[in-house]
Amino acid sequence: MPTPKAPSLATLTHLSNALSAFRLTTPTPTTSTLTTIRHASHQAQGRANGAKDGAGKRLGAKKTGGEYVIPGNILFKQRGTHWFPGDNCFMGRDHTIHAGLPGYVRYYRDPLRHPKRKYIGIVFEKEQVLPQPPHAARRRMLGMLAYQAPTPPTPEPTSPSSIPSSKARDANSVTLPPTKRNPTGLHLELSQGYQYRQTNFEIGLSGDRKEEHALLRGKTTRAFADYKKGDRFAAWRKRALRVARGRERGVMGRGGKKGGKKATN
């Protein structure tokens, strides 16, 4: 048997190249021939993706102290609240302070209101000063005028035999005459969603009222009024009725903790 010879370098490289397709990772070279040089960088160079200084937003005071303003005039534009709205002023959504009433602008501090804040307010006369004295009644302006409202047209009288006009439907409540089903009549109130309905209070009392009405005529609405103690058959029928009703209510989603079955898709 001839002694096995070690493979030559050429064979090995050829083999390595052929097998490179199956390799998962590339073999790391034992030596690196490149050397990198990095120079120090300092702040004067700036940042590549930093925020640039934008155009000026013209913030600041737009009306000086003592100037006459009308409601809505902008008094001060700011980012955040350097100044707070004081008497008769209001603040917009971007903290812009506007005048609320016509008058003269005043810039002031009110330590009793807040020890550190600065306020912008409006006074009605040139001589008035802010802040107002602490226990005095506030100075207020009505800013309104009184007008005579036009008298509404008088409703035309309806004859008793006429068909009820559409105006009857605009009433807040309607009373229906007694029927066999509702022997005490129905009183419907106009409620949410423009529907005429019995109030819940009335619905709750309706059972009692029907029973009272029936009793007056010598009858009763109770299903088992003549139940006798010890009649187990009648008791079973009563219980069966109640259970059936309860099941019905459960199916409809009323009663019980979880409610009824949900509708299948």
Next chain:
Amino acid sequence: MIAPKRLSRSLQSVTQCTNHERQNFLQSTRRTLSSTIHVNASVESASTTSSQPPPPPASPVRLEDASSLNPENVFTRREERKLVRTQKINPVSSRRRRAALQSTDSVPFEQLPYQCFQEARKILIADRAEKIKQIEAQRERIARLKENGNMNETAKKQKLDSMNRHLAELKIWADINDPIVKKTFEDGKGDLNKPIYRFLADRKWRSYARKLLVQRITQMNVIPDILPHISDFPTASVDLSFARHDVQPGAFVLSEISEKYCKLNVQVYDKGERMVTIVVVNPDVPNVEKDGFDYRCHFLAANVPVNPTSGSIPFSFLRSLDSEGGQDGQVETPQIILPYLPSYAQKGAPYQRMTVFVLQQPEGVTLDVADIATRAKRESFILRSFIDRHRLTPIGVNMWRTKWDESTAGVMERAGIEGSDVEFKRKKIEPLPYKKLDGERYR
């Protein structure tokens, strides 16, 4: 060898538990917090069948006699319904509590057999005895000081005041740790003639309701528009209601609701009866000529007696100037100076605050209602001057707000007030002259 001791009872009787002979289906170990013994009512077994069985054989069912149902003891839904139907009264307290009362041994609270609790009770009882002794001693000291003639009058008065204050404190400290006092107060049964219950009621009021009221009063600027800021104001709680509508401070009330049956419930937290004056002021009456607001008095009454146990003041029950003499030929002082005027606000006007002030008259002073009525006027009524003139002390306040609604016109007409067809609109303000600057600004 020792013979085994013969059992005195048979094995069967030993294994049978004699304490739980009656089978309660509610096994609760909670105790009642009551000092009265409750009689265990009989228990009915509840039917828990979910399916429908065939009619059962006849068996004797023990049914409760309707008149024997006790509203403090019923706890099954069937018995509750029967109670409401037959006796027309509702059961007391919660069903869980009523059920627990049946199945627990009723031990008075003070005798609960917990060692730590009883030891704590001993300490509290000893503390209370100590406080009682201190109260006696303080009372003697006060009596001796009163008899002392050698002291400067002002110094004596000052010392008496501080000694009385300390005595009041001691009275509170004696009872404040008593759990029965706490329970009685929380049940609403505390006698407000006693200082401890007044103290607890005052503390409860100040913990929330008073804070809410003060917030409303300050945020809506009732203080300082009508009265300046006064320290520790209010000291009495004033509940406001119209017929059966209770009004939260600052709430909007419809004109037709505030038209009639205004009622105050004044609760004072210090001892003694006093006379109060009631004023209802509206500080937001629009005045177009002066472009501002006026004050109007909607109600003014004086000489109304109020004490810690009675403070309900319906306006319709107060005596007016032209009312008939009292019972038994007594001449009773009239109370109403300006009768109640319903609150109203014209359409378009901002909402108007209606403030109720309760002002305490000086000790023993009865205001001359007839005399004041000759001078009092509704329009331009300044409460500050009124208080200064008659030396009143504001003790209570409440308020509601009113604005125009559909019923206001009707209310104004019924009260004979003109102007139900007046509408307020904002003044048109001319824009300021705007000078367009030169072209350079508008590049």
